[in-house]
Amino acid sequence: MIDELIGKTVADKYRIDSLLCETSLGALYRGWNTLMDKPVTVKILSPALAIDARLVDQFMAEAKNTARIANENVLNVTDFGTDSRSIGYTVYEDIDGETLRSLLDREGNISLPLALSIAKRSADALAAAHDKGVIHGQLSPERILVAMEGETALAKLFDIGSKTVGRAKSSGIQYLAPEAYSNETAGDARSDVYSLGVILYEMLTGTVPFEGRSAAVLVDRQSEPPPPISTFRTDLPRDLEPIILTATAIYPDRRYQTMAAFAEDLDVLLASLYGKSSSAAVASDRPRRNIWQTAFIVLFGISVLAVALIYATSGKKTDPTVQLQAEAGSFPVQPIGPATGAQEESLAKLPSMTDAEIMATANMAQPPGTLPGGDGYNAWANGGAPPPGAPPAQYVSPGGQYYTIDPNTGSPFMPSEGGVVLVPVPVNTNTAVKPSPTPKNPGANAAVKPSPIPDSTPKPLAVPPGDKPAAGQPAKPTPAAGKGKNGKRTDN
Numbered sequence: 001m002i003d004e005l006i007g008k009t010v011a012d013k014y015r016i017d018s019l020l021c022e023t024s025l026g027a028l029y030r031g032w033n034t035l036m037d038k039p040v041t042v043k044i045l046s047p048a049l050a051i052d053a054r055l056v057d058q059f060m061a062e063a064k065n066t067a068r069i070a071n072e073n074v075l076n077v078t079d080f081g082t083d084s085r086s087i088g089y090t091v092y093e094d095i096d097g098e099t100l101r102s103l104l105d106r107e108g109n110i111s112l113p114l115a116l117s118i119a120k121r122s123a124d125a126l127a128a129a130h131d132k133g134v135i136h137g138q139l140s141p142e143r144i145l146v147a148m149e150g151e152t153a154l155a156k157l158f159d160i161g162s163k164t165v166g167r168a169k170s171s172g173i174q175y176l177a178p179e180a181y182s183n184e185t186a187g188d189a190r191s192d193v194y195s196l197g198v199i200l201y202e203m204l205t206g207t208v209p210f211e212g213r214s215a216a217v218l219v220d221r222q223s224e225p226p227p228p229i230s231t232f233r234t235d236l237p238r239d240l241e242p243i244i245l246t247a248t249a250i251y252p253d254r255r256y257q258t259m260a261a262f263a264e265d266l267d268v269l270l271a272s273l274y275g276k277s278s279s280a281a282v283a284s285d286r287p288r289r290n291i292w293q294t295a296f297i298v299l300f301g302i303s304v305l306a307v308a309l310i311y312a313t314s315g316k317k318t319d320p321t322v323q324l325q326a327e328a329g330s331f332p333v334q335p336i337g338p339a340t341g342a343q344e345e346s347l348a349k350l351p352s353m354t355d356a357e358i359m360a361t362a363n364m365a366q367p368p369g370t371l372p373g374g375d376g377y378n379a380w381a382n383g384g385a386p387p388p389g390a391p392p393a394q395y396v397s398p399g400g401q402y403y404t405i406d407p408n409t410g411s412p413f414m415p416s417e418g419g420v421v422l423v424p425v426p427v428n429t430n431t432a433v434k435p436s437p438t439p440k441n442p443g444a445n446a447a448v449k450p451s452p453i454p455d456s457t458p459k460p461l462a463v464p465p466g467d468k469p470a471a472g473q474p475a476k477p478t479p480a481a482g483k484g485k486n487g488k489r490t491d492n
Contacts, residue, residue, distance in 0.1 A: 059088050177190070189259055
C-alpha cells in the first residue's frame with residue numbers, strides 16, 4: 001500500500017517519487033513540488049490509520065508542533081493538510097541524505113567525530129523542542145536524517161511529538177526510557193535524554209546497550225549495567241564513558257535533567273578532543289572565505305564609515321563645540337563692576353526683608369533699562385541708580401535739640417577757664433572705643449601718671465582764681481560760705 005502512492009500527486013502539486021523510510025503513522029517520501037519546481041520531502045498518513053479521527057488529529061498536531069521549532073537540526077515544515085481525497089500530508093524541506101538507521105546498517109559503527117557531531121546536533125534540536133514544551137517521545141535512528149557534506153554531518157530530526165497508540169509493541173522499544181514502557185505518554189525531557197544516550201552508544205559500538213523486543217525482557221536485562229564501550233573499541237576517550245552512563249541511567253533522577261546539560265557535556269568533550277567547539281567542528285569542512293576577501297570587506301567597511309564621518313562634519317557644517325542653550329524665561333546676567341564688597345555690605349545693613357520685597361525695592365529705585373550706579377565705594381557715582389540700601393546723597397539730620405553758639409562767647413561745652421574739659425558722651429553706647437596706642441618708647445614716659453577720670457559732675461576749685469598763694473608759702477584755708485571769723489553766720 002505504501003508503494004501505491006509512488007508516481008501520484010498529492011494536493012494537486014506534490015508528486016511522490018520514492019520511499020525514504022517508514023514512520024509511526026505512515027511513510028516519508030522524496031517528492032517534487034510541481035508548482036515551484038523544486039524537490040521536497042513528503043510525509044503521508046497511512047490510509048489504514050486515516051479512518052481513526054484521533055490519529056488524524058495527532059498527525060496534524062505533530063506537524064504544527066514541528067513547525068513551531070526554529071532550529072537548523074529540525075526538518076523544517078513548509079506545508080501540511082488534507083487533500084480532496086482525504087489524504088493527510090506534511091511537506092518538509094528537501095534533504096539529500098538517508099536515515100541514521102540506514103547508515104548504521106551499512107557501516108556497523110561510525111567514527112568518533114561523526115558520532116559526536118550527530119549526537120550534539122540532535123541534542124540541540126531536542127533542546128529547542130523542549131523549550132517549546134514539545135517532547136519527541138519516539139526518538140530512534142529511523143527518525144534522524146543524516147546528510148554528509150565531506151566529513152561534516154548534517155542531522156535533521158522529524159516525527160517530533162508523535163504519540164502513536166501501541167508504540168510499546170514497535171521495533172523501537174529498546175530506545176524508549178523505562179518509565180515510558182507501560183503507558184502511552186511521551187514522558188519528559190529526561191526520556192529523550194535516555195533515547196539519545198542509547199543512540200550514541202549504538203553509533204560507537206554497533207549495538208544497543210539492552211537488547212529486547214518486549215518490555216519484560218528489557219526490564220530483566222536492565223537490572224545490570226550495560227557493557228562498557230571500551231570493550232568494543234580502544235580508540236574512545238575515557239571521558240566519554242561517564243557521559244553515556246549518565247544519559248542511559250535507568251532511573252530518571254540519575255540522568256541529565258535537561259537536554260541542554262547533555263549537549264553542553266558533548267560540546268566540552270568535542271572541544272577537548274579537537275580544540276574547538278562542536279559548532280566549529282561540524283562547520284570545519286564548509287566553504288570558507290579567502291583571507292583577502294575578508295580583508296577587502298573590512299577595508300571597504302572602514303572606508304564607508306570614514307566617508308560618512310567626513311560628510312557629517314563638513315557637508316552639514318556641524319560644530320563639534322558644545323554650545324549651551326539658555327533656558328526659557330531666563331534673564332541675561334551682566335557684570336556691574338569689580339567685586340569690592342560694597343554691594344554685599346549694603347545688603348547686610350537692610351532690615352529683615354524677603355527676597356520678593358528686596359527685588360521690589362530694587363525695581364522701584366532703579367528705572368527700567370538703567371544699570372546700577374556706584375564705583376564700588378560711592379554708591380552715587382557714575383550717574384546711575386544706587387543699589388538697594390545705599391545711603392542718601394545728601395546728609396539729612398535725624399532731628400532733635402539744636403544749640404546755637406555765639407562765636408563771641410564761650411561754648412557751654414568748652415569753658416574758657418579751669419582745668420576740666422567737658423566731653424559729650426555719644427548716645428550710641430554700642431560704638432566700640434579703640435584703645436589708646438601704646439607709646440613706642442615706654443622709658444621716656446615712665447614718670448607720667450595716668451590722668452584721673454573726671455566725674456560726671458565737676459567739683460569746685462579749692463582756691464579761687466583771684467587768691468593764689470605766693471610762691472613758697474602755704475595756701476590759706478578758705479572760710480566756709482556764709483560764716484564770719486568767729487564762726488557766726490553773716491548775711492549779706
